[in-house]
Amino acid sequence: MSKTRLEAFSDGVLAVAITLLVLDLHVDPGRPGGLFAQLAAEWPSFVAYVVSFLVIGVIWVNHHAVVRLVEVVDRLLLFWNLMLLMFVTTLPFTTATLSAALAGGDPGDIRLAVVLYGGAMTGVAIAFTLLHGRITAQEVASGRLDAAGRRRSLIRFGAGTVLYPAMTAIGLVSAPAMLALAAALSLYYLFNQTGAREDDPALGEKQP
Known part of the structure; x- marks a missing residue:
């Protein structure tokens, strides 16, 4: 399989996931109390939407960054x-x-929802770290990255495998605090944590 096909398939899935988020946003202008009151009452939906949109958006950016490094699309990577x-x-x-x-x-429903949300985030972090580990192993094998550089990159990139479970534990006490931490972690990953040089000519493309 070509790298282009891998990225195209992934882009499609990520696009669907980020679009589905908006389906949870809804108000009924005809209901008693007025539209403003409904919007205020629906604040959890809007906050969760913004945070999850940011999370998936950053995943898309970083997925592009790591896929650029792929040398061989093998079955384990897939x-x-x-x-x-x-x-x-x-x-x-x-x-x-x-x-x-x-x-x-x-309170019981909130705690269970926190575990589900945090579990999904943790799963994303683990899977992304495994994907990044496979790709950086290829880089080491080809001589484009040394073992020490790979370890540093995996520590930075894999921080979420520890931080997301910690975030979930905090969410059991305060769900809004968990959402704030999820946004903060997305901002952390918004910066280049892959260890890749974006101006590396070996990648075959120049970045601005």
Whole structure:
């Protein structure tokens, strides 16, 4: 399989996942109380939407960054990529579940929704780290990256495998705090944590 086909398939799945997030946003202008009151009552949906949109958007950016480094699209790499996409596609469901639980106010429901949302995020972090590990192993084998550089890159990129479970534990106490931490982690990953030089001529393309 070509790298282009891998990226095209992944882009399609990520595009669907990020689009599905908006389906949980809805108001009824005809209901008593007015539109402003409905918008205020639906704040969990809007906050969760923004955070999850940011998460998936950053995943898309970083997926492009790591796929640029691929030298051979082998079966193990494909399976790690599919695992990543599996967890990403759960985010619309877990986002909607969390926002509904926050709107409902039942503490038990909120805690369960937090575990579902945090579990999906943790799954994304683990799968993405495995994918990145496979790709950087290829780089080491080809001589484009040394073992020490690979370790540093994996530590930076794999931080979410520890931080997302910690975020989930905090969410059991305060779900809004978990959403704030999820946004903060996305901002962390917004910066280049892959260890790749974007002006590397070996990648075959120049970045601005």
